[in-house]
Amino acid sequence: MEEMGHYNVGFGLDGKGVGESDPEVAELLKRELDRQSSTLQLIASENFTSPAVLAAMGSVLTNKYAEGYPRRRYYGGNTVVDEIEELARQRACALFGAEHANVQPHSGANANLAAYMALLEPGDTVLAMRLDQGGHLTHGSPVSITGKTYRFVSYGVNPITEMIDLDQVADLARAEHPKLIVAGATSYPRVIDPRPFREIADEVGAFLMFDAAHPAGLIAGGVHPNPVGLADVVTFTTHKTLRGPRGGAILCRAELAKAVDSAVFPGLQGGPLEHVIAAKAVAFGEASKPDFREYARQVLVNTSYLAQSLAEEGFRLVSGGTENHLMLLDLRSFNADLTGKQAQEALDLAGITCNRNQIPGDPRSPFVTSGLRIGTAAETTAGMKETEMAQIARVISRVLAHPEDRDVLLEVREEVKQLCAKFPPYPTDSPLPGIGQAVSKSLED
Ligand SMILES: Cc1ncc(COP(=O)(O)O)c(C=O)c1O
CATH class of the missing domain: 3.40.640.10 (Type I PLP-dependent aspartate aminotransferase-like (Major domain))
Incomplete structure (x- = not known):
């Protein structure tokens, strides 16, 4: 059964099971889990699945x-x-x-x-x-x-x-x-x-x-x-x-x-x-569970809170606001010379993952862009709420005010790491469930 335990743990969660036979791939899985856990995931089309979903996929x-x-x-x-x-x-x-x-x-x-x-x-x-x-x-x-x-x-x-x-x-x-x-x-x-x-x-x-x-x-x-x-x-x-x-x-x-x-x-x-x-x-x-309705409600609350906080930092919101899980920032109101490409790269170095995006009527190409697309679906799953959204707005603004200052980027990266440590998408200190356990637990809850 010990072996089975390892086998189950390897189903997508931290690579330990894969590590039994392929340390090279396991190391890469571990690094990606670390990246997802220690940096902010603000790509609007991403999320953190439950362990049960991961387990079913690894079956x-x-x-x-x-x-x-x-x-x-x-x-x-x-x-x-x-x-x-x-x-x-x-x-x-x-x-x-x-x-x-x-x-x-x-x-x-x-x-x-x-x-x-x-x-x-x-x-x-x-x-x-x-x-x-x-x-x-x-x-x-x-x-x-x-x-x-x-x-x-x-x-x-x-x-x-x-x-x-x-x-x-x-x-x-x-x-x-x-x-x-x-x-x-x-x-x-x-x-x-x-x-x-x-x-x-x-x-x-x-x-x-x-x-x-x-x-x-x-x-x-x-x-x-x-x-x-x-x-x-x-x-x-x-x-x-x-x-x-x-x-x-x-x-x-x-x-x-x-x-x-x-x-x-x-x-x-x-x-x-x-x-x-x-x-x-x-x-x-x-x-289909009540928890998920609460999640969807919190996604809207978080997105609108983050958008409002970023607007207060000087970013123009495309369409003047948001009603879903994402916002589009027009960077030109913050700094006319800052492109979406530069912003995405500086934020990446500071541990904040999002994507550049054209805004309506964008004079810049899709590779450069004047906008950023930011979403809250993933970090809301991790448990972040309004307080964290306010902090995220502050760190985004700080990075984009100093996109080439390595000291600022490193300081923010450390702050982001500490923030993310409080909201691990896949807590490593809890026992990782096997396939059957994970799926049945998720259905019982
Ligand atoms: C509106 C819309 N349709 C379709 C897709 C395609 O989905 P996939 O990347 O799974 O092919 C996307 C993905 O971003 C999307 O945003």
Whole structure:
């Protein structure tokens, strides 16, 4: 059993189990755990999964081939896997109130591509958000297969309010007759209300897809409007605010289930990652608990508190605020010469991890940018609240006031380390649970 203990501990938590046979990889896992535990994780699309989610991902399910869907597989030996995938589908449907769920997409990009394949023919017109104003690569970038396969037309934000310009969406929909309208974004700090998009889609006879990659956890936690029932198809990632394993999923009405399922497999993917699907099931279970509603509420509180504190330090907030888990800072109001690239690099040296981002109408290129995107989903999971948000605003401001002063960067790095030590995402002094224990504990809580 001693051996089994080591084996379990190695399931993604600290590399000890891997270390039994591969010290080189184990050392790298350990270093990454240290990095995630001792620096601030403010990338808006990241989170810390529970030990149960990690354990399910590190399970024997990775050994199983299961092409097809529950009770319709191409290989034998899928009795248990069928139950796992069915459970994940049922939990996803229950969590979001959907008629059908496909939990196989390996990523958010695959989920989007599958949704397009289910609804469109190559060359069809799609209306989606512009990339430089918040949209995602899979919303028609010319370098993405999506932009190469379909004819994308883009809407953006109102230049004054920096919020989605619904009049422009309606005008473009009337002029271009898209077969599909996509709502959803990757760097947009506001609520995206599915209702006006549904009205516009109905007026022009288009399908509506809601890409909930970012707000999925906020929707599940009841603090953002649920697009299920309004959008024909809802795609999302399971690893951002939803706090599950890295992956994607699709929700739709029963009548679209066959088209969506065949688009994912055999249309786009081969064998599903059943270990990840088990981890998705665990995450859906966790997200259905009252604790998760509290988490989603605290994410909004923390983000708005951090945004307000940064505004007081002199940073302009794109759109004047935030209503979700992220904010976009316009650095020019703080220092006209400071670029997003310099800011990201200085913050990285000081132990604060976030990403540069273009802001609407940015005169600088996507590699340089005038903005920073900051999110609170991960550190809220670690337990940080308003007091810590105030401290984070102070350290960000201090670094960006002295981005080239190594002494300041080292001092802040030490302060950040001390702060993070109080909120370890995976406490190392507590016994690390094995697979069964971790999963059943998370379901009991
Ligand atoms: C809006 C949106 N859609 C899709 C994706 C793609 O997700 P993935 O990185 O899992 O492919 C992202 C990821 O950032 C996103 O923000």
